[in-house]
Amino acid sequence: MQPQQLISSINDGAFRAIYNATIPEYRATYSFDQFTAIAQKIQHDTYTLHYTISLPPLKKMVWLDEKRSNAIGAIFDSKGYIHFLTMKPYLRFPEADQCFSTTQFELPVRGEWQVAQGGMNELINYHYPFSSQRYAIDLKRVKNKRYFENIGNMCEDYYAFNEEIYAPAAGKVMAIEDNISDQPPGERNELSTFGNYIILKHGHSEYSLLAHLQQNSIHVKKGDSVQLGELIAYSGNSGDTTAPHVHFQVMNSMDLNKAKSLRIRFKNNLLPIQGDIITGTIEPKEHIIPPEKPFLGGIRTILQLFNRS
Numbered sequence: 478m479q480p481q482q483l484i485s486s487i488n489d490g491a492f493r494a495i496y497n498a499t500i501p502e503y504r505a506t507y508s509f510d511q512f513t514a515i516a517q518k519i520q521h522d523t524y525t526l527h528y529t530i531s532l533p534p535l536k537k538m539v540w541l542d543e544k545r546s547n548a549i550g551a552i553f554d555s556k557g558y559i560h561f562l563t564m565k566p567y568l569r570f571p572e573a574d575q576c577f578s579t580t581q582f583e584l585p586v587r588g589e590w591q592v593a594q595g596g597m598n599e600l601i602n603y604h605y606p607f608s609s610q611r612y613a614i615d616l617k618r619v620k621n622k623r624y625f626e627n628i629g630n631m632c633e634d635y636y637a638f639n640e641e642i643y644a645p646a647a648g649k650v651m652a653i654e655d656n657i658s659d660q661p662p663g664e665r666n667e668l669s670t671f672g673n674y675i676i677l678k679h680g681h682s683e684y685s686l687l688a689h690l691q692q693n694s695i696h697v698k699k700g701d702s703v704q705l706g707e708l709i710a711y712s713g714n715s716g717d718t719t720a721p722h723v724h725f726q727v728m729n730s731m732d733l734n735k736a737k738s739l740r741i742r743f744k745n746n747l748l749p750i751q752g753d754i755i756t757g758t759i760e761p762k763e764h765i766i767p768p769e770k771p772f773l774g775g776i777r778t779i780l781q782l783f784n785r786s
Contacts, residue, residue: 478498480538480553487516487520492509498557499560499562500558500559515564519542519547523542524542526539527539532552532751538550547564547567550563565599567599567600574740577739577742578739579681580646580679580742581743583744583759584747586618587759588640588757589618589620589755589756590619590723591619594751595613595751596750597750601750602750602751604726608737609734610726613686613724614724615723615725617637617721618637624637632721635720637723638659638714640711641708642687642709644706644707644709645685645759647679647705648685648703649678649700650698650702650703650709652731653674653699654672654673654674656673657672657673657715659691669716670716671724671733672718673691673694674688674716675709683728684728684730685726685727686728687724688716689714689716690710691712694713706762707761707762725741726738
């Protein structure tokens with residue numbers, strides 16, 4: 478089935494044809510009766526294509542109805558097989574969507590990356606329904622339209638693994654986790670949402686989170702001041718993730734459970750959404766260790782001890 482046939486097939490009630498075009502993994506998740514019940518609820522709405530997203534070797538399409546109350550998302554391969562299909566209400570949070578960070582950030586990486594998750598709706602950014610992660614972006618390193626070499630069964634196969642991660646703005650290191658193992662691609666560590674991570678505090682009581690970092694790769698310690706472009710860690714595959722990538726978000730608190738996610742104000746007015754190929758051009762800088770201040774109190778005490786009459 479070709480993408481342009483999907484909506485007309487739904488309107489015509491050709492549910493069996495659509496269902497048969499899905500891959501076996503999808504049919505193992507949804508029975509035909511379950512699929513039909515969902516499709517019937519939106520059968521007579523008018524849908525318009527709003528997003529076409531290249532996810533080599535796949536293509537994702539997102540349609541919205543006239544009232545923008547429902548959405549259809551589907552992922553097709555080049556042969557017309559449907560790898561993913563969802564039909565659900567179209568969530569929006571218009572007030573929160575206007576809340577940008579005051580701090581300006583740069584991408585925390587260098588080179589070409591693809592936005593794996595990002596944007597202001599659930600079908601292109603699975604973080605969106607959750608206020609603490611709503612405007613997070615996930616980044617995957619891409620080279621020649623590929624994410625990995627060989628067969629991709631080892632972290633080291635992925636271009637997003639062991640990449641340098643830089644401070645996206647000047648700030649102070651507030652929290653670190655560095656002891657979570659990197660699991661093999663395809664596996665998830667559901668006991669650790671973010672795996673290894675760094676939280677930086679910036680001005681205006683804003684915080685950034687860089688997560689899924691490589692175990693034992695963090696170059697800074699809690700309390701350090703960092704400058705924009707300072708190397709702080711290396712990318713990994715730790716935590717609740719199935720493949721190496723970088724999770725980047727900005728929030729109004731360092732409490733990962735209670736924080737409210739903020740839209741990231743990038744210096745170049747970048748507004749990344751799923752599928753975008755973006756280039757990190759941050760200028761690397763060395764870690765500056767401030768000179769130790771003389772311990773005057775201790776010196777005075779010593780002088781007093783040796784100068785008593």
